[in-house]
Amino acid sequence: MIAKQCVLDKGFVRLIDQMGSDRRVVEAVRVSTGTVSDDPERDRKLIHFLIEHGHGTPFEKVVFEFHVKCPLFVARQWFRHRIGSFNERSARYRRFDEEYFVPDFSTLPEGYTADDLAAYNEALHHAYATYERLVAKASGGPEQRARAREVWRGLLGTSFYTEFFWTVNLRSLMNFLKLRMHPTAQYEIRQYAEAIAAMTREAVPISYEAFERFVLSREAGSI
Numbered sequence: 281m282i283a284k285q286c287v288l289d290k291g292f293v294r295l296i297d298q299m300g301s302d303r304r305v306v307e308a309v310r311v312s313t314g315t316v317s318d319d320p321e322r323d324r325k326l327i328h329f330l331i332e333h334g335h336g337t338p339f340e341k342v343v344f345e346f347h348v349k350c351p352l353f354v355a356r357q358w359f360r361h362r363i364g365s366f367n368e369r370s371a372r373y374r375r376f377d378e379e380y381f382v383p384d385f386s387t388l389p390e391g392y393t394a395d396d397l398a399a400y401n402e403a404l405h406h407a408y409a410t411y412e413r414l415v416a417k418a419s420g421g422p423e424q425r426a427r428a429r430e431v432w433r434g435l436l437g438t439s440f441y442t443e444f445f446w447t448v449n450l451r452s453l454m455n456f457l458k459l460r461m462h463p464t465a466q467y468e469i470r471q472y473a474e475a476i477a478a479m480t481r482e483a484v485p486i487s488y489e490a491f492e493r494f495v496l497s498r499e500a501g502s503i
């Protein structure tokens with residue numbers, strides 16, 4: 281099982297917990313009829329039927345907890361997914377490190393040079409140095425130092441790395457993957473979605489197989 285995958289230059293996704301599996305999806309459906317099945321092929325067909333016909337609630341019985349480290353601009357896109365629960369690192373109680381995302385040269389449009397990346401690094405380094413200097417200047421007790429950290433973080437750009445825990449059920453996760461693995465989604469969040477997809481495929485192989493067949497491969501599919 282994939283427990284952790286590095287993403288971008290300094291980020292990662294860690295699968296830290298899972299409740300339920302493909303089996304739980306089937307059990308959730310069969311509770312209504314009071315039947316049990318010991319035929320894996322029938323279970324597989326049932327899961328495919330559910331996804332094909334948009335019966336989403338049985339997939340809400342499977343829940344994942346991920347630990348994600350990503351640039352702030354990726355987190356901002358991620359947090360738009362309201363069906364799920366987030367706990368993010370604090371900028372008040374923790375000082376930011378000088379850790380920001382540097383794009384992979386090969387993903388940039390043509391025409392950019394190493395000088396352009398150097399200018400990007402220089403601007404971010406300067407912003408961080410100012411943040412560090414102003415935070416260090418705070419006098420007084422812990423509350424004043426916390427206030428300094430929370431206000432001067434405004435200097436840091438959205439490429440600085442943040443961390444959060446994300447609790448999400450399989451139905452909402454599939455919606456996230458459908459939207460964020462799409463070629464129109466930003467390259468950087470797509471890298472995270474691909475990492476999460478690989479973990480999901482291992483965790484719930486039959487559900488993922490059906491999701492690929494009926495949702496990912498069809499523009500108009502839904503879950």
Ligand SMILES: Cc1cc2nc3c(=O)[nH]c(=O)nc-3n(C[C@H](O)[C@H](O)[C@H](O)COP(=O)(O)OP(=O)(O)OC[C@H]3O[C@@H](n4cnc5c(N)ncnc54)[C@H](O)[C@@H]3O)c2cc1C
Pocket residue numbers: 360361362363364452455459460464465466
């Ligand atoms: C490529 C791309 C570009 C984007 N560009 C922009 C942009 O320019 N500006 C911008 O603001 N956003 C943008 N978004 C964000 C997008 O509009 C969604 O907010 C985001 O993808 C979350 O999707 P969601 O609402 O399906 O997910 P969730 O919030 O997790 O919701 C899951 C599902 O629950 C249901 N649901 C949730 N809340 C409600 C509700 N209040 N009422 C009814 N049904 C609900 C819906 O069926 C929804 O699909 C972009 C997203 C993508 C993938």
